[in-house]
Amino acid sequence: MTPRTEHRQPQMSVEEFEQLQRHAPETVRLEFINGRVQVKPVPDGNHSEIYMWLLERCMQLRPDLRLHPERGLKTEAYRKGRARADAILVPRGGLKGHGEWSEGDGVLMAVEITSFDSDTNQRDRVEKPDGYAAAGIPVYLLVDRDDGSVVVFNQPEGGRYRHEEKLPFGAAVKLPDPVNINLDTEPLKEFVD
Numbered sequence: 001m002t003p004r005t006e007h008r009q010p011q012m013s014v015e016e017f018e019q020l021q022r023h024a025p026e027t028v029r030l031e032f033i034n035g036r037v038q039v040k041p042v043p044d045g046n047h048s049e050i051y052m053w054l055l056e057r058c059m060q061l062r063p064d065l066r067l068h069p070e071r072g073l074k075t076e077a078y079r080k081g082r083a084r085a086d087a088i089l090v091p092r093g094g095l096k097g098h099g100e101w102s103e104g105d106g107v108l109m110a111v112e113i114t115s116f117d118s119d120t121n122q123r124d125r126v127e128k129p130d131g132y133a134a135a136g137i138p139v140y141l142l143v144d145r146d147d148g149s150v151v152v153f154n155q156p157e158g159g160r161y162r163h164e165e166k167l168p169f170g171a172a173v174k175l176p177d178p179v180n181i182n183l184d185t186e187p188l189k190e191f192v193d
Contacts (some may be wrong), residue, residue, distance in 0.1 A: 002174050050089060050113050050143055053187055058089060061181045065089050065108065072101040073110065075131030083131050087111040090137075108178050113143040122125060125151075134159040139179050148192040150185055152176070158161030 051069060058067045071088045075081040082101055089109040095102065110132045112124045124142060132140045133156035140153040140161065148169045153161035154176050165171055169188040175181040 039065060044115070046145070047086075047113050047115065050188065050191060051111075051147075052182075054087065054141075054143075054183075055112065057183055058181065062179070064092055065179075066092055066094065067111070068095060073097075073107065073132070073135060074101050074103050075128075075135045081131050083110075085110045085128075085132075086113050088137075104132070104137045107135075107137045109139040109141055109175065110137050111141045111143070114145045116145070121137045124164055129153050129164075130159060132156070138177070139175055141175065143188070145191060148189070150183070150188070 033156050037123060053061050055067045055069075058065060067087050067125055069087050069088050073083050073085055073088065075083045075139055088102075088107050088111070090107055110128070114124050124144075129140055129142075133153070136156055137156060138156065141150040142153070144151060150164050150169065150171070150173050151164060151166045152175060155162040155166050167185070169187050169192060173183040175183065
C-alpha cells in the first residue's frame with residue numbers, strides 16, 4: 001500500500017504576485033488575499049455611480065481629504081496581502097511618493113462596493129475587513145448592494161475590527177473618527193433592484 005500524499009498548491013510570494021500584476025492586461029485587476037490570487041470584477045455603471053455619490057459627499061463635507069479610486073493596499077499581517085480597494089480616503093497629498101501598493105499608514109478609510117459575483121461574500125465581507133484591520137486602517141466602509149445596506153467597521157485591533165454597524169440604504173450613517181462624516185444614504189435606494 002502506497003502512502004497517500006497531499007497535493008498542495010504552490011505558495012506564491014508577494015514579489016511573484018507583483019510581477020504577475022505588472023504583466024497583466026489593463027482590463028484585468030488582480031488582488032493577492034490570504035495567499036491566493038483573485039481577479040477583481042470590473043465595476044458596472046451602478047458601482048461607478050455609487051463611488052461618485054460618495055466622492056461628492058466627501059468633497060462637500062471634508063474638502064481637506066481625498067477619495068482615491070482603485071488603490072492598491074498592502075494588507076494582512078506583515079503586509080503580505082495586496083488588496084485593490086474600490087476607494088481609499090486620505091488627507092490631501094497623502095499618496096505623494098507612493099507606488100502602486102500603498103501602506104495602510106495614513107489611510108483613514110477603505111471603501112468597497114459589492115459586485116454581483118460569486119466571491120463577493122468571502123472577499124468583501126470576510127477577507128477585506130480582516131486585511132484592512134490588520135493594516136491599521138481605522139474605518140472600512142462596505143456598500144453592500146446585495147442587501148441594500150451600508151456596513152461601517154471601525155476600531156481595528158489584533159487584525160479585526162472590534163465594532164461593526166450595519167444600516168439599510170436610506171439611514172443616516174456616521175463615519176467615525178478620524179473620518180467624521182455623516183452620510184444621508186437615501187440616494188442609494190435607487191440602486192436596489
